[in-house]
Amino acid sequence: MADQRDVIEVLEQDHREVEEMFAELESLRGATTDQAKSRRKDVAEQVTIELVRHSVAEEVLVYPKVEDKVSAEEAQHAREEHAEAEETMQRLEKLDADDPAFDDELATLMAEIRHHIADEEGEMFAHMRQVIDADELRTLGARVEAFKKVAPTRPHPNVPNQALARIAAGPAASLFDRMRDLATGRGTSD
Ligand SMILES: [Fe+2]
Ligand SMILES: [Fe+2]
Numbered sequence: 001m002a003d004q005r006d007v008i009e010v011l012e013q014d015h016r017e018v019e020e021m022f023a024e025l026e027s028l029r030g031a032t033t034d035q036a037k038s039r040r041k042d043v044a045e046q047v048t049i050e051l052v053r054h055s056v057a058e059e060v061l062v063y064p065k066v067e068d069k070v071s072a073e074e075a076q077h078a079r080e081e082h083a084e085a086e087e088t089m090q091r092l093e094k095l096d097a098d099d100p101a102f103d104d105e106l107a108t109l110m111a112e113i114r115h116h117i118a119d120e121e122g123e124m125f126a127h128m129r130q131v132i133d134a135d136e137l138r139t140l141g142a143r144v145e146a147f148k149k150v151a152p153t154r155p156h157p158n159v160p161n162q163a164l165a166r167i168a169a170g171p172a173a174s175l176f177d178r179m180r181d182l183a184t185g186r187g188t189s190d
Contacts, residue, residue: 005138015120018047019117025040028040038097040097044097048089053148060151061140063079065132070128078120088108092106
């Protein structure tokens with residue numbers, strides 16, 4: 001457990017990966033070769049997968065703690081920002097990289113997520129460090145890492161933003177059970 005990263009380190013590392021993908025997407029803007037265009041679509045898909053996984057992990061494991069120990073309003077605000085970004089991702093997913101609307105939706109997504117990351121790192125995470133002790137932050141880090149391995153990867157903005165309702169909308173009952181175990185900490189060694 002000593003080398004376990006705490007939950008804030010785990011989530012911030014995800015944020016850095018997302019920012020790297022955004023930078024690549026920006027560098028490919030206005031791409032003219034087929035290869036660059038298909039790379040742009042691929043990276044947009046990868047960033048969607050990463051964002052959905054990360055957001056679901058936050059909603060299931062992290063925001064409830066924030067609600068309890070930091071502020072219900074901060075948790076609610078973050079959930080609303082996730083829901084908005086998910087709608088953008090769902091529109092983006094349907095577009096070819098050739099479509100002029102693709103650039104617009106991508107720019108919207110990047111702006112939404114950059115704003116959200118700044119809120120989390122500048123406020124929520126700072127507040128978590130003040131009120132949640134180091135052991136608990138590490139335990140939560142381990143659970144987020146395990147959870148992300150089985151979390152859904154596609155945006156579902158029409159599913160109510162309640163953690164378990166959302167997981168239950170997924171296709172496989174066994175996946176649901178596994179995620180519920182992870183969400184409640186059953187079967188993890190902490
Ligand atoms: Fe985040
Ligand atoms: Fe978030």
